[in-house]
Amino acid sequence: MRRSQDAEFEAFVRRHRAQLVGTARLLTAGDAHLAEDLVQTTLVKVYLAWGRASQQPAAYARRTLVNCLTDHRRRPFFRREQGADSLPEAPVEDPAMVDPELVAALAELPPRQRAAVVLRHVHDLSVDEVADALSCSTGTVKSQTARGLDKLRALLTPTQLTGDSR
Incomplete structure (x- = not known):
């Protein structure tokens, strides 16, 4: 039983992960690192709730992604973080970037x-x-x-x- 659920989840991740990362990058206004973190957290939560999520996994994952972003912004360290005027090193161009x-x-x-x-x-x-x-x-x-x-x-x-x- 568990193996079939794991196989279903793996197929879901292979099919939808890139789209989730793209959505997360847009939701975070281009912050690729935060987007990857949010997608990883989202996929863990979707995996843990796969019994409920497997009916409409893409919709469940999108909602979880938005909730993870909201949770992240509510954390105390988010409010204390200070931005710098310049980056410490040059960013690497990502050809997949919007x-x-x-x-x-x-x-x-x-x-x-x-x-x-x-x-x-x-x-x-x-x-x-x-x-x-x-x-x-x-x-x-x-x-x-x-x-x-x-x-x-x-x-x-x-x-x-x-x-x-x-």
């Missing part, structure tokens, strides 16, 4: 708006699915998404929005 201008614009959004926009428009989830993932009402999802898109429109130039490079 457009840096988009990530920078997403970083300007509050976490709740960022999560609503990413889940709604990057992952093309319905309003109900996003509401379930964020543990809020559909009206909240709609308002957070609308506000987030308005702010993104103000931050990005028209050529960035259309992808037109003329």
